[in-house]
Amino acid sequence: MKRLAVKNLLGRPGRTAALFFLVLLLSLTLCGGGLVLSSLRTGLGSLENRLGADVIVMPAKAALKTDLDTLFLQGTIGPYYMNMSTVDKIAKTEGISRLSTQIFLSSMRASCCSIPIQVIGFDPESDFTVSSWLKESRQGSLDEGRLLVGSRVNANPGESIKLYNISCPVAGQLQPTGTGLDTAVYCTLPTIRTLMTAAEDLGGYSSISGDPSETVSAVYIKVKEGVDPKDVADSINVHVRKVKAVQTRSVITTVADSLSGLERILTLLIIAAAVLVWLVLFAAFTLMTGERKKEFATLRLCGLSRGRLAGLVFREAAIVSLLGSAAGVGLSFLLVHAFSGALGNALGLPFLLPSAGTAATLALAALFGCLLAGPLAAAVSARKLSRADTGLILREG
Amino acid sequence: MAIVEFKEVSRVYRNGDHEQRALDRVNLQLEEGKFIVILGPSGAGKSTLLNLLGGLDNPTEGTIMVKGRDISTLSANELADYRAASVGFVFQSYNLIPTLTVIENVALVKEIAPKPLSSHDMLKAVGLADHIHQFPSELSGGEQQRVSIARALAKNPDILLCDEPTGALDSETGVVVLKLLLSMAREMGKTIIIVTHNQNIAKMADVVIRVKNGKIQSCEEQANPMSVDEVDW
Structure with a gap:
């Protein structure tokens, strides 16, 4: 009977291919949809981890020009800077536990630079947002003149990237975050200040004002335990001029709200598509059994019992369903992986593929969903049919 | 020795208030190894008789003994086992599985029947040893019917039930099939029961049973049945 199931499938290639395609479609909908949703959730989680700070302070001009919601999806806030004296004033605000500065610089699309890229300079000693990520990525210390590159930057450790005619060796590559941070490079403050000076010499950054060693792009603040970040942000906004303090929670909340809305729509679409394909599949198996x-x-x-007949039909449907759903799962992973960047950009949300465990769970759920449709429909139909008047069916020919 | 015995067997079909008595208190004894023909007009109860004997249905009343075993009260699964072990079927339509070759169609029963015979031997017996790897669609009607007979015989049944086995065949091919069935009774000792409208087939039977209105009208033994070639087809 095992061979009969395979023979039947091979003997009707058109029918088998049609069923295979339907199961593949169902599996693709379930697994692919699940992967997209899961990637969005993972991306949001990653964004939360990466932000680390409770409050971010940036030049007021930058705050006016920058969409705060996409600030950390883009990675940087553009070519706006504030003086170190401003940082000193911010540091005097009550309730601050830790404070670290970062400098953002964009490379030029010119012969001086290998690739157009965002450069983020940070202070490893005071930093509490990037360093933990570096540790997760198991990268070594970042010496002066060297760079760490984001996961989507096309440069390998050992190679060099030319920025403003300065060749910077790549020390390592970071783990993906699913945000714009993946397309940036990271270096220490002295390195980025050297690059800023070089940029000024080339006329690439006219808006840099004053001594590069005295400017920063943003200040990251961790508040003391029990202190409301809102109070700290409000205090800075009131007492320090020409800056804008933002709670990171508000950025996360806005992104989370967008994600939640999108998640609802996607979930509904996935359920609708899956139910539709499931019904078509059920109808197809029922019709074909008929x-x-x-x-x-x-x-x-010939003497085959109802149970064995249902078993035969179940086996046939299970073979097609297993192959179809496995192909669908494979295709889902392939497509979501290949287009993860495009999907993230199109949705305007952090997009990071889930862990292997989550992915495996999704794959198993999709396989289970597919196996619920075909074999069940086929076995139910076969059992129903086996109750019909066998003699009459065969006499009618 | 009686291989089949019907005792007061009735089969009543009910549809709401309407009741149809397809078989009405039938009593019948059939001997082993005989070539038996059941004749009767449409609706006489021939097919019901065949269904009950073939284990496709249970009687409403009475008992059916096959080789001393009462099959009238068997469950669906027990009837499936009975069909697998004791009866083979041949219908007017050949009912071969189109995706399987000739040998695979016959070998199919090996996984179902408890004491199957060699598929090759059965195909040889029906004269199709050279066609074993062909598909049913590549065979003529007569050849397909012979495959279906080989499949029925490969189960090694005690009784072969044939419902209009030559109905879809031309007379020449029909004769070949009837000769084959007759030889199964004569040489292999199988009990062959043929249900037909065709009066000519009755001339070659050991026993002729006439059915009308759900009752056995007559059951005649023919001491000297004609050979297939003697019958005017």
Whole structure:
């Protein structure tokens, strides 16, 4: 009977291919949809981890020009800077536990630079947002003049990137975050200040004002335990001029709200598509089982019990469903992986593929969902059909 | 020795208030190894008789003994086992599985029947040893019917039930099939029961049973049945 199931499948290639395609579609919908949703959730989680700070302070001009919601999806705030004296004033605000500065610089699309890229300079000693990520990525210390590159920057450790005619060796590559941070490079403050000086010499950054060693782009603040970040942000906004303090929680909340809305729509679409394909699949298996009533009646006549007949049909459907759903799962991973960047950009949300465990769970759920449709429909139909008048079916031919 | 015995067997079909008595208190004894023909007009109860004997249905009343075993009260699964072990079927339509070759169609029963015979031997017996790897669609009607007979015989049944086995064949091919069935009774000792409208087939039978309105009208033994070639087809 095992061979009969395979023979039947091979003997009707058109029918088998149609069923295979339907199962693949169902599996693709379930697994692919699940992967997209899961990637968005993972991306948001990653964004939360990466932000680390409770409050971010940036030049007021930058705050006016920058969409705060996408600030950390883009990675940087553009070519706006504030003086170190401003940082000193910010540091005097009550309730601050830790404070660290970062400098953002964009490379030029010119012969002086290998690639157009965002450069982020940070202070490893005071930093509490990037360093933990570096540790997760198991990268070594970042010496002066060297760079760490984001996961989507096309440069390998050992190679060099030319920025403003300065060749910077790549020390390592960071783990993906699913945000714009993946397309940036990271270096220490002295390195980025050297690059800023070089940029000024080349006329690439006219808006840099004053001594590069005295400017920063943003200040990251961790508040003391029990202190409300809102109070700290408000205090800075009131007491320090020409800056804008933002709670990171508000950025996260806005992104989370967008994600939540999108998640609802996507979930509904996935459920609707899956139910539709499931119904088509159920109908297809039922119709095809009906078409084969003569064949089943013959087997019943030969002495095959209802249970064994249902088993035979179940086996056939299970083979097609397993192959189709496995192909669908494979295709889902392939497509979501290949287009993860494009999907993240199109949705305007952090997009990071989930862990292997989550991915495996999704794959298993999709396989289970597919196996619920075909084999069940086929076995139910076969059992129903086996109760029909076998003799009559065969006499009618 | 009686291989089949019907005792007061009735089969009543009910549809709401309407009741149809397809078989009405039938009593019948059939001997082993005989070539038996059941004749009767449409709706006489021939097919019901065949269904009950073939284990496709249970009687409403009475008992059916096959080789001393009462099959009238068997469950669906027990009837499936009975069909697998004791009876083979041949219908007017050949009912071969189109995706399987000739040998695979016959070998199919090996996984169902408890004491199957060699598929090759059965195909040889029906004269199709050279066609074993062909598909049913590549065979003529007569050849397909012979495959279906080989499949029925490969189960090694005690009784072969044939419902209009030559109905879809031309007379020449029909004769070949009837000769084959007759030889199964004569040489292999199988009990062959043929249900037909065709009066000519009755001339070659050991026993002719006439059915009308759900009752056995007559059951005649023919001491000297004609050979297939003697019958005017």
